[in-house]
Amino acid sequence: MAKMSAPYNFLLSILLFQLLFASQPCHLILTSAADGRWQLLQKSIGISAMHMQLLKNDRVVMFDRTDFGPSNLPLPNGKCRNDPTDTALKVDCTAHSVEYDVLANKFRALTVQTDVWCSSGAVMPNGNLVQTGGFNDGERRVRVFTPCGTCDWQETPNGLTARRWYASNHILPDGRQIVVGGRGQFNYEFVPKNKAANTFKLPFLSETNERGVENNLYPYVFLNVDGNLFIFANNRAILLDYVNNKVVKTYPTIPGGQPRSYPSTGSAVLLPLKNLKAKAIQAEVLVCGGAPKGSYLQALRGRFIKALDDCARISINDPNPQWVLETMPLARVMGDMILLPNGNVLLINGAGSGAAGWELGRNPVMNPVLYKPNNKIGSRFETQNPTKIPRMYHSTAALLRDGRVLVSGSNPHAFYNFTGVLFPTELSIEAFSPGYLDFKFNNFRPGIIAPKSTSTIGYGKKLTVQVVITGRVAKNLVSVTMVAPAFNTHSFSMNQRLLVLGNDNMTALRRSRYSIEVTTPSSGNLAPAGYYLLFVVHQDIPSQGIWVKLQ
Numbered sequence: 085m086a087k088m089s090a091p092y093n094f095l096l097s098i099l100l101f102q103l104l105f106a107s108q109p110c111h112l113i114l115t116s117a118a119d120g121r122w123q124l125l126q127k128s129i130g131i132s133a134m135h136m137q138l139l140k141n142d143r144v145v146m147f148d149r150t151d152f153g154p155s156n157l158p159l160p161n162g163k164c165r166n167d168p169t170d171t172a173l174k175v176d177c178t179a180h181s182v183e184y185d186v187l188a189n190k191f192r193a194l195t196v197q198t199d200v201w202c203s204s205g206a207v208m209p210n211g212n213l214v215q216t217g218g219f220n221d222g223e224r225r226v227r228v229f230t231p232c233g234t235c236d237w238q239e240t241p242n243g244l245t246a247r248r249w250y251a252s253n254h255i256l257p258d259g260r261q262i263v264v265g266g267r268g269q270f271n272y273e274f275v276p277k278n279k280a281a282n283t284f285k286l287p288f289l290s291e292t293n294e295r296g297v298e299n300n301l302y303p304y305v306f307l308n309v310d311g312n313l314f315i316f317a318n319n320r321a322i323l324l325d326y327v328n329n330k331v332v333k334t335y336p337t338i339p340g341g342q343p344r345s346y347p348s349t350g351s352a353v354l355l356p357l358k359n360l361k362a363k364a365i366q367a368e369v370l371v372c373g374g375a376p377k378g379s380y381l382q383a384l385r386g387r388f389i390k391a392l393d394d395c396a397r398i399s400i401n402d403p404n405p406q407w408v409l410e411t412m413p414l415a416r417v418m419g420d421m422i423l424l425p426n427g428n429v430l431l432i433n434g435a436g437s438g439a440a441g442w443e444l445g446r447n448p449v450m451n452p453v454l455y456k457p458n459n460k461i462g463s464r465f466e467t468q469n470p471t472k473i474p475r476m477y478h479s480t481a482a483l484l485r486d487g488r489v490l491v492s493g494s495n496p497h498a499f500y501n502f503t504g505v506l507f508p509t510e511l512s513i514e515a516f517s518p519g520y521l522d523f524k525f526n527n528f529r530p531g532i533i534a535p536k537s538t539s540t541i542g543y544g545k546k547l548t549v550q551v552v553i554t555g556r557v558a559k560n561l562v563s564v565t566m567v568a569p570a571f572n573t574h575s576f577s578m579n580q581r582l583l584v585l586g587n588d589n590m591t592a593l594r595r596s597r598y599s600i601e602v603t604t605p606s607s608g609n610l611a612p613a614g615y616y617l618l619f620v621v622h623q624d625i626p627s628q629g630i631w632v633k634l635q
Contacts, residue, residue: 120452120468121517125490128511129182129191130157132500133492135203136480138186138569139231140211140538140615140631144482144490145194147181149201151220153499154178156511157193165197169221172499181237184513186484194229196237198222204253204302205571206261206579209613209635213571216263216275217248224248226275245273246283250301250346253571253578257311257608262326264315265289265303272326284329292318294343297380301346302574306354307581309365311609314400316352316371318343323400338396338407342376347440350374350392351421351575353429355457356565356582360605364401370457371396372431373416375439383444388437391417395455413467416449418575420481422489423582424518425565425619425626429455430468430489432516433475433575440477440574443496448474448507452516473514476507480572485617485629488515520625527555530562530620530627533597538615538631544606547585551620551627552596559590561623564602566616566632583611604634 133146148155150165151172157179159165164177179193180200199222205215213229226243229235244263251266253275261275270289273282292300300317308314312332313324319341323333344350350373359365372395379389393415396407412431419434431454436447450470457464471491479494494510495501502508530551541547549564564585570577585602592598600620605611617629 120519122469122471123515123517124512125189125515126191126513128156129184129492129513130178130193130511131155131180131182132478132495132509132511133480133513134478134495135200135205135571135573136482136490136492137205137207137213137571138482138484139207139213141231142186142485143231144184144186145181145213145229146184146480146492147194147196147200148478148495149219150176150180150196150199150222151201152180155180155500157182159193159195163195165195167197167221170199171220186490194236196227197239198225200227202250202574204248204251204263204573204578206253206255207569207571207614208255208261209259211615214261214275215571216244216253216261217251217266219249243275243277245277245281246271250574252303252305252576254305254307254313255579255612255614256307257612259613262305262313264305265301265317267298267301284326286324288315288322288331289317292320292345294318297347299343299345299348302576303345304352304369304371304576305578306369307609307612308400309357309367309609310401314354314369316369317345321369335398335400335405336407338371339409342374342392344371344374346574347380347444348375349418349440349575351419351431353421353423353577353580355429356423356427356584357610358584358586360583360585360610361603365610366399367401368397368399368457370421370429370455372412372421372455373419373434375417379417380439380441380444383438383441388446390437391415391435408461410461410464413453413465414449414451418445418477418479419449420479420572420575420577422481422483422577423567423580424483425487425567425617425629426520426621426624427457427565427582427584429457430516430518431455432481432489432491433479435476442477442498443506445476445496448476450474454518468518471514471516473510473512474507475510478574479510482572482577483567483569483617484515485631487521487626487628488517490515525625528553528622529625530622532618532620532627532630535630535632538633540633540635541604542635543604543608545604547602547604549600549602549618549620550593551598551600553598553622554596557598558623559587562587562590562600563621564600565619565621565626566611567619567629568611568614568616581611
């Protein structure tokens with residue numbers, strides 16, 4: 085064994101001292117470093133990643149739009165897309181979608197036939213990415229991408245009943261997707277269609293629509309633990325019984341009434357679901373950032389108003405739910421919110437002023453911010469190390485199985501534009517490594533031995549997870565989490581979800597091995613069937629994830 089350096093031994097001794105003599109048994113002894121680090125993975129993938137989805141084979145599908153004109157990535161073997169309805173290029177021999185292989189750090193060109201601009205999607209229970217809508221000839225398309233090394237997009241004309249542009253999707257407990265809203269669409273529908281395919285009116289979307297501005301596009305949609313849908317648009321929300329097309333709860337307007345939806349684009353997450361065996365499970369939504377009223381119209385006139393610097397948090401199942409405001413370290417519009425395996429939230433990308441839209445953002449926010457939902461108000465935010473690459477309008481982010489966050493995209497222009505502009509079209513991809521990936525935590529980081537990726541697990545069952553942890557273990561600070569990978573675009577990660585399975589019982593085996601017994605989610609209302617990333621978290625330090633299929 086290589087001899088450890090003196091600084092490393094000193095650090096290890098300090099950590100062990102803290103472990104041995106912490107006065108409070110439930111005190112979090114180790115915390116992730118409040119810095120993080122950046123790594124450039126590819127200088128150019130040839131397209132600007134406007135949309136992004138991680139799949140079960142550790143590959144990420146990315147795409148922008150087909151009417152950008154030619155991209156910087158040719159299609160293979162002289163292949164071309166012939167589209168007489170395209171508004172930029174009728175015959176295009178370049179790609180507008182790629183598949184990025186995370187493990188190999190390589191990418192390959194994919195072919196989309198119709199315009200996917202500002203579309204939506206989610207991964208179905210079988211692991212296929214089903215993606216809906218877009219612009220022009222793509223507005224009623226349904227596209228399917230199957231995870232395999234040679235697969236490409238398959239398209240279904242008229243797969244949607246209504247035209248969908250800037251809509252939001254979510255997987256339902258019955259395995260379908262619901263598609264909510266979109267420009268000029270105050271309704272929802274389901275994919276795949278059934279024999280009685282139809283749209284269902286949703287007046288809430290027309291009520292939250294501001295004339296000439298909208299501020300209700302890409303609504304934030306989350307499946308509540310009771311099976312209803314929490315839908316947020318503009319500055320307020322409802323709870324929708326989508327089966328009976330009935331609003332069962334109306335939430336108060338966020339204090340101050342500032343808009344949070346596109347183009348005053350904030351972001352939102354359903355915070356980690358915990359205590360899953362409880363009779364009443366708490367569900368909280370966090371909405372952060374956005375742009376003050378009038379920002380979009382002012383930006384069109386060349387005046388860029390400072391973005392919002394607050395978050396609003398609400399417990400959606402309380403008898404009398406109320407929003408609670410918190411102040412962020414940095415104002416942010418067009419930011420992304422990513423759930424990390426340990427339950428913290430990463431705020432990343434975006435601008436400090438302006439709004440979403442062509443060249444309407446200014447003052448890029450280079451520093452990510454960590455939000456710790458379990459801390460007390462006033463101690464939840466930690467500013468992280470900055471990137472060197474502005475990620476403005478049309479930037480994306482996604483959690484990877486190894487705990488990094490993949491970041492790409494950024495194109496505030498109607499076409500690819502690399503010179504003579506404030507923020508050139510960005511074709512690179514990089515990874516942000518949160519502090520929990522620092523090498524100094526290696527002894528405390530679990531390594532999952534069993535089950536194997538991609539094992540199948542059932543509802544309401546006992547699951548045994550075996551891990552290796554080489555350092556001293558605090559059993560009461562070990563937990564198992566499950567994360568549903570999200571479809572990310574326009575600052576919203578659709579279908580993003582984290583469940584804390586906890587730790588029913590932990591047993592020491594031999595040679596630093598441990599057995600952890602947990603109970604899987606009891607129903608599809610808590611976790612719709614499909615592929616999840618499963619992590620073991622020890623003292624805020626997550627393992628590398630494994631894929632599991634819940635069915």
